[in-house]
Amino acid sequence: MSKPTLPGRRASAARYACVPRGMRAALTLCAGLLAMSPAFGHAKLLESSPAAGAEITGSPPALTLTFNENVRLGVLKLTTAGHAVPLAIDSNPASARVITIKLPPLTSGKYEVQWSALTPSDGHVVKGTYSFVIR
Amino acid sequence: MMTLGIWDAAVVTAKAATYAATLAASGGAFFLIYSHALLDGICAGRIRRLIRVLAFIAALAGGAMILVTGASMSGDAGGLADMGLARMILQAGEGRASLVRLIGLILIGASLTVRRSPAAVALLGSVAAATSFAWVGHLHSLSVLRGAWLPALAIVAHLLGVAFWLGALVPLLMVARDADMARIAATARRFGTAALVVVGGLLAAGAGLLCLLLSNVSELWTDDYGRLALTKVLLVSCLLALAALNHLRLTPRLFAYDTGALRALKRSILVELAVAGCVLVVTAAMTTLAGPSALDMSH
Numbered sequence: 001m002s003k004p005t006l007p008g009r010r011a012s013a014a015r016y017a018c019v020p021r022g023m024r025a026a027l028t029l030c031a032g033l034l035a036m037s038p039a040f041g042h043a044k045l046l047e048s049s050p051a052a053g054a055e056i057t058g059s060p061p062a063l064t065l066t067f068n069e070n071v072r073l074g075v076l077k078l079t080t081a082g083h084a085v086p087l088a089i090d091s092n093p094a095s096a097r098v099i100t101i102k103l104p105p106l107t108s109g110k111y112e113v114q115w116s117a118l119t120p121s122d123g124h125v126v127k128g129t130y131s132f133v134i135r
Numbered sequence: 136m137m138t139l140g141i142w143d144a145a146v147v148t149a150k151a152a153t154y155a156a157t158l159a160a161s162g163g164a165f166f167l168i169y170s171h172a173l174l175d176g177i178c179a180g181r182i183r184r185l186i187r188v189l190a191f192i193a194a195l196a197g198g199a200m201i202l203v204t205g206a207s208m209s210g211d212a213g214g215l216a217d218m219g220l221a222r223m224i225l226q227a228g229e230g231r232a233s234l235v236r237l238i239g240l241i242l243i244g245a246s247l248t249v250r251r252s253p254a255a256v257a258l259l260g261s262v263a264a265a266t267s268f269a270w271v272g273h274l275h276s277l278s279v280l281r282g283a284w285l286p287a288l289a290i291v292a293h294l295l296g297v298a299f300w301l302g303a304l305v306p307l308l309m310v311a312r313d314a315d316m317a318r319i320a321a322t323a324r325r326f327g328t329a330a331l332v333v334v335g336g337l338l339a340a341g342a343g344l345l346c347l348l349l350s351n352v353s354e355l356w357t358d359d360y361g362r363l364a365l366t367k368v369l370l371v372s373c374l375l376a377l378a379a380l381n382h383l384r385l386t387p388r389l390f391a392y393d394t395g396a397l398r399a400l401k402r403s404i405l406v407e408l409a410v411a412g413c414v415l416v417v418t419a420a421m422t423t424l425a426g427p428s429a430l431d432m433s434h
Binding site: 125 | 146204207208209210214219220222223224226227228229271272273275422423426427
């Protein structure tokens, strides 16, 4: 037996019938955005040293990131086997195209670099991750 | 290739909420100014309260946007409390834009609270708040890079047009629910007549901005920024179709006291609000997740 529907409730449901359709459209749109692989702003990392995916021998003295325009480095995290490597990062860095961070002596293993930066001209965030291996 | 994380989605959400609340507060104040004579005291009072709440939400959402941007940069919740990152974000243009927005929102709130406050104060606050987004972002960068005034002028015209259009939707819905048919018809006609001019300017400015930001038409389907722009264009086309339906078909029927037309108008405004929300989410994604080719300095 189906539940009786109150006339007032039916009228109310009809009045807002368009809202779920709109919300469905919004959810579809958000799903589309989540499926994107974003470039995050217009600044780009042109190259890094050690390079992404590189296998090197011996500990590199520094980590260098080269961008296509001036950026301010916000975050730089270096991890190996789930452990963070302590780095001396300037908390109020000047904007530059080439950013060099001195590294402590590193042992052999796989290292993951997570970085993020801001373009000072318009406040857009650029970020990325990559890894390299020390033999 | 990077995937979109939860904090990146949070930045887009907070930015879309800031756009929505700021533009709705500014546009609501515009609506009160040009249709005040047509509104009864109770309805005008409700719209004033709504605008004050929207101004408060806009200020909160703007603050939240800065904090979640820090978390997005850091990749974890620790970035929410990282004052070094927050300072860097504020120094990179967001501070300038937030200050102008906050001053505008305070002026709007004050003008609606103080009795017999001149409309010029509300107008000044609305213009400042709505155009605050021009102080940061791709077009600000483009204006600075090329030393050109045209992108700045176009984005200011575009933002004022958006505030006028989208900011009138909720007050119109309140009028359609509370007022008598004659007032509803007169208010809808006044908005529709002004919108013909304003929306024309808004679309012209939007098309001009797209030409400035894209290097090639094919980017509309080959590039992330272009695809988002195309999505926005399609959604705005839906909004235009609904606005045309309201102005050309429904408003004349309201003058004939057609209650069916009133129901259809309310439904149409609700759908417009849902589509407008999608437009703002896409715009937030365009200004956060992707970059236009005109600003690519690799070549």
